[in-house]
Amino acid sequence: MNKNLRSLIFFTVxxxxxxxxxxxxxxxxxxxxxxxxxxxxxxxxxxxMGVSTDLKLFDLTHEIPAYNIWEASYRLEQxxxxxxxxTVFVSVVDxxxxxxxxxxxxxxxxxxxxxxxDNGTLTLVAESLGIDEIRSIDEEVNRRKDSKKxxxxxxxxxxxxxAARLAAGVITFEQVGPLLPKQVVSIPYQQAVLAGKAIKxxxxxxxxxxxxxxxxxxxxxFDQLQPxxxxxxxxxxxxxxxxxxxxxxxxxQTFGGVAEGKPLAYINSLLQxxxxxxxxxxxxxxxxxxxxxxxxxxxxx
Amino acid sequence: MNKNLRSLIFFTVxxxxxxxxxxxxxxxxxxxxxxxxxxxxxxxxxxxMGVSTDLKLFDLTHEIPAYNIWEASYRLEQxxxxxxxxTVFVSVVDxxxxxxxxxxxxxxxxxxxxxxxDNGTLTLVAESLGIDEIRSIDEEVNRRKDSKKxxxxxxxxxxxxxAARLAAGVITFEQVGPLLPKQVVSIPYQQAVLAGKAIKxxxxxxxxxxxxxxxxxxxxxFDQLQPxxxxxxxxxxxxxxxxxxxxxxxxxQTFGGVAEGKPLAYINSLLQxxxxxxxxxxxxxxxxxxxxxxxxxxxxx
Amino acid sequence: MNKNLRSLIFFTVxxxxxxxxxxxxxxxxxxxxxxxxxxxxxxxxxxxMGVSTDLKLFDLTHEIPAYNIWEASYRLEQxxxxxxxxTVFVSVVDxxxxxxxxxxxxxxxxxxxxxxxDNGTLTLVAESLGIDEIRSIDEEVNRRKDSKKxxxxxxxxxxxxxAARLAAGVITFEQVGPLLPKQVVSIPYQQAVLAGKAIKxxxxxxxxxxxxxxxxxxxxxFDQLQPxxxxxxxxxxxxxxxxxxxxxxxxxQTFGGVAEGKPLAYINSLLQxxxxxxxxxxxxxxxxxxxxxxxxxxxxx
Numbered sequence: 001m002n003k004n005l006r007s008l009i010f011f012t013v014x015x016x017x018x019x020x021x022x023x024x025x026x027x028x029x030x031x032x033x034x035x036x037x038x039x040x041x042x043x044x045x046x047x048x049m050g051v052s053t054d055l056k057l058f059d060l061t062h063e064i065p066a067y068n069i070w071e072a073s074y075r076l077e078q079x080x081x082x083x084x085x086x087t088v089f090v091s092v093v094d095x096x097x098x099x100x101x102x103x104x105x106x107x108x109x110x111x112x113x114x115x116x117x118d119n120g121t122l123t124l125v126a127e128s129l130g131i132d133e134i135r136s137i138d139e140e141v142n143r144r145k146d147s148k149k150x151x152x153x154x155x156x157x158x159x160x161x162x163a164a165r166l167a168a169g170v171i172t173f174e175q176v177g178p179l180l181p182k183q184v185v186s187i188p189y190q191q192a193v194l195a196g197k198a199i200k201x202x203x204x205x206x207x208x209x210x211x212x213x214x215x216x217x218x219x220x221x222f223d224q225l226q227p228x229x230x231x232x233x234x235x236x237x238x239x240x241x242x243x244x245x246x247x248x249x250x251x252x253q254t255f256g257g258v259a260e261g262k263p264l265a266y267i268n269s270l271l272q273x274x275x276x277x278x279x280x281x282x283x284x285x286x287x288x289x290x291x292x293x294x295x296x297x298x299x300x301x
Numbered sequence: 302m303n304k305n306l307r308s309l310i311f312f313t314v315x316x317x318x319x320x321x322x323x324x325x326x327x328x329x330x331x332x333x334x335x336x337x338x339x340x341x342x343x344x345x346x347x348x349x350m351g352v353s354t355d356l357k358l359f360d361l362t363h364e365i366p367a368y369n370i371w372e373a374s375y376r377l378e379q380x381x382x383x384x385x386x387x388t389v390f391v392s393v394v395d396x397x398x399x400x401x402x403x404x405x406x407x408x409x410x411x412x413x414x415x416x417x418x419d420n421g422t423l424t425l426v427a428e429s430l431g432i433d434e435i436r437s438i439d440e441e442v443n444r445r446k447d448s449k450k451x452x453x454x455x456x457x458x459x460x461x462x463x464a465a466r467l468a469a470g471v472i473t474f475e476q477v478g479p480l481l482p483k484q485v486v487s488i489p490y491q492q493a494v495l496a497g498k499a500i501k502x503x504x505x506x507x508x509x510x511x512x513x514x515x516x517x518x519x520x521x522x523f524d525q526l527q528p529x530x531x532x533x534x535x536x537x538x539x540x541x542x543x544x545x546x547x548x549x550x551x552x553x554q555t556f557g558g559v560a561e562g563k564p565l566a567y568i569n570s571l572l573q574x575x576x577x578x579x580x581x582x583x584x585x586x587x588x589x590x591x592x593x594x595x596x597x598x599x600x601x602x
Numbered sequence: 603m604n605k606n607l608r609s610l611i612f613f614t615v616x617x618x619x620x621x622x623x624x625x626x627x628x629x630x631x632x633x634x635x636x637x638x639x640x641x642x643x644x645x646x647x648x649x650x651m652g653v654s655t656d657l658k659l660f661d662l663t664h665e666i667p668a669y670n671i672w673e674a675s676y677r678l679e680q681x682x683x684x685x686x687x688x689t690v691f692v693s694v695v696d697x698x699x700x701x702x703x704x705x706x707x708x709x710x711x712x713x714x715x716x717x718x719x720d721n722g723t724l725t726l727v728a729e730s731l732g733i734d735e736i737r738s739i740d741e742e743v744n745r746r747k748d749s750k751k752x753x754x755x756x757x758x759x760x761x762x763x764x765a766a767r768l769a770a771g772v773i774t775f776e777q778v779g780p781l782l783p784k785q786v787v788s789i790p791y792q793q794a795v796l797a798g799k800a801i802k803x804x805x806x807x808x809x810x811x812x813x814x815x816x817x818x819x820x821x822x823x824f825d826q827l828q829p830x831x832x833x834x835x836x837x838x839x840x841x842x843x844x845x846x847x848x849x850x851x852x853x854x855q856t857f858g859g860v861a862e863g864k865p866l867a868y869i870n871s872l873l874q875x876x877x878x879x880x881x882x883x884x885x886x887x888x889x890x891x892x893x894x895x896x897x898x899x900x901x902x903x
Binding site: 033034035036037038039040042043045046047049050053057066067095096153156157 | 627628629631638658660661662663664665677680681684685686689807809810811812857858870871881
């Protein structure tokens with residue numbers, strides 16, 4: 001066996017093992033409020049492919065309402081945990097672009113990486129998945145060559161570029177930049193709590209495609225009311241101090257458990273209490289929306 | 302040549318040949334009515350990447366109108382045949398989620414796999430591509446670990462998970478679950494027929510981006526009227542018993558064959574008779590929609 | 603070391619080096635006006651995967667307004683340069699499908715390939731990236747088998763098929779078809795010019811997600827007015843001869859440099875002069891749209 005051949009195979013084995021040993025897995029998942037009508041998302045992916053054509057690029061969503069940092073935070077919370085550890089996320093909802101907000105990479109305790117402006121986007125995943133380390137992106141090193149004249153597209157020139165380099169193993173997590181204190185900018189919101197015989201919580205988001213109303217009340221907390229399928233749930237929904245909806249509905253295991261057009265309470269795919277109308281749009285019919293100002297109160301008989 | 306090296310190469314060769322020999326081709330194509338605004342599609346892909354990072358993941362569409370099983374069936378019919386044999390499709394339009402509808406994998410005679418609730422979604426591909434085998438998904442085995450508490454996201458926990466395992470070769474088609482009789486739940490619809498000097502058919506779908514009206518009348522049937530380019534086609538379109546449109550238009554090989562704003566009859570990319578307005582929107586202008594209740598009748602002079 | 607083993611490794615090394623030596627890089631990026639609601643884009647990708655499962659397929663956008671060739675040209679201009687050399691683009695905005703317009707592949711001087719009808723789509727990239735060679739697609743060879751009966755989906759049967767074969771190295775650029783003269787069909791538009799103390803230009807496109815107004819005035823031209831951050835810019839926007847907007851705004855390095863709801867002039871991510879409202883939609887508020895008929899005039903004090 002000649003020397004070149006030996007080197008080739010050695011190099012191949014080395015490559016394989018370095019992939020296996022590496023914390024990163026060559027997967028990058030993009031989220032933004034850019035929409036899909038122009039070339040912005042594609043430019044971010046092009047820059048990533050320029051770093052390494054071995055990367056696998058995916059989307060979370062690019063339909064975050066413009067500047068809605070809360071929803072960016074919620075979509076990460078809804079999705080990150082279903083991807084393998086080592087996946088690198090890029091989230092660019094960045095109304096403060098070009099101002100003093102920090103550009104960071106969070107490594108969660110679950111081994112996921114999130115590249116984002118630290119503007120509240122990390123509120124929910126930092127709580128739920130835990131902060132392993134946070135590093136500030138050193139833009140002297142981690143910035144696309146020749147991009148210094150452009151002040152407004154950090155998504156492409158810093159975030160996508162850094163995420164691609166991290167995911168591909170061109171840089172280690174340490175090479176992102178200096179370590180920061182283990183805290184992120186957080187958006188205040190109402191936690192779910194048991195208050196006597198009722199549970200209070202908020203409506204972080206609607207299930208937009210169907211109009212289902214998702215609360216932040218986990219099944220484990222709701223179970224303290226000892227609900228059985230078929231029990232009637234009393235629901236009050238408020239926007240700030242104003243009552244928007246008051247009604248009763250059965251607690252149901254499935255949508256098909258009530259007639260078409262009838263409301264039900266159920267546990268959604270994130271294991272949180274939710275309200276829906278079978279084959280209908282709860283949000284639209286009852287004018288219910290979502291966000292920090294939307295609260296909910298539920299009780300059984 | 303040392304033993305480890307020999308094993309490495311043997312393993313590599315084995316991997317290559319098993320890929321070549323396998324019926325599946327590591328490609329998964331997703332369809333749903335989830336839309337692209339939240340994290341649902343991304344969670345399905347994350348679960349798939351957790352099964353194997355060698356998979357190649359694509360989308361058919363996620364903009365199926367909510368609960369519209371007919372359109373899900375039509376989009377598969379329009380698309381599946383253009384993908385290589387061995388491709389695994391996941392279609393999740395599932396108003397009956399959590400009820401007794403079966404979760405199945407269809408293997409077509411063309412060698413494509415479709416993972417879906419058996420609720421009518423398979424109507425058209427079962428007819429056109431043929432049923433090689435259908436298997437019921439054994440959810441005791443083919444279900445994402447720790448997902449049993451969640452009753453409402455079969456798309457992620459069963460369908461995407463099973464499709465990924467099948468596409469990656471983690472399971473064989475036999476390991477999906479028990480064999481079922483060779484029949485699927487079918488949605489009744491009007492077949493295209495020659496009736497004297499006219500042809501009757503229906504409007505399964507609009508070409509939504511342009512408003513062109515697509516019928517289910519194949520070119521081969523229309524050719525029995527012996528049309529020549531330039532011949533005038535008489536067209537009547539009805540919703541149930543009500544006449545919605547009646548008009549004449551030339552049979553044209555290209556859109557440019559008529560003036561801007563003028564209607565034409567043509568053969569679309571699926572080789573079916575269709576109606577359009579050059580540079581205009583036939584559906585919007587004449588209030589024509591699609592579905593089982595929309596019928597069409599065409600004749601020449 | 604036995605002969606088969608030697609062959610295997612030789613073949614592997616050969617494959618690797620042929621990939622490295624090839625001008626193409628196995629990446630295909632798709633653009634169209636098809637939207638994402640039906641199976642058209644997916645069929646194009648299926649055909650591509652049928653050519654080679656080694657390809658990496660991406661999207662630029664499929665939300666080009668129907669038949670808007672100018673915007674197709676602009677999205678390529680905005681995006682192509684951020685992808686690595688060797689990337690193959692497919693752009694299908696093709697109101698003249700089936701008529702005599704030529705089907706071509708442009709190789710730019712930057713080493714990018716663009717597969718498209720030559721109908722104006724190449725206007726801007728031909729200018730900015732330069733024409734290395736243009737070839738006419740020989741449809742006798744470069745057309746999906748069994749597709750000759752279908753007259754209306756060149757995107758799938760010719761463009762996607764040819765792009766996939768080119769990107770995968772199944773054909774060389776020479777095998778696309780015969781060489782054409784180095785010129786493309788161009789859409790006339792107002793170039794940016796210095797006129798006394800003012801600069802005139804046009805509004806090629808809006809930043810659709812946010813409503814920012816992008817001009818074709820490059821930073822280098824604007825710099826000839828010697829602007830400093832904070833200087834007031836006088837802006838007049840016209841549709842044909844009619845004045846639509848007249849106003850003053852500061853030249854700002856960042857959106858955060860003005861109060862919420864206030865206008866600013868800034869340099870966008872393509873290094874061109876643009877107008878925005880901090881946290882607002884300039885286009886919608888002032889009824890400004892884009893295209894060849896929209897002109898702009900700017901001056902300092």
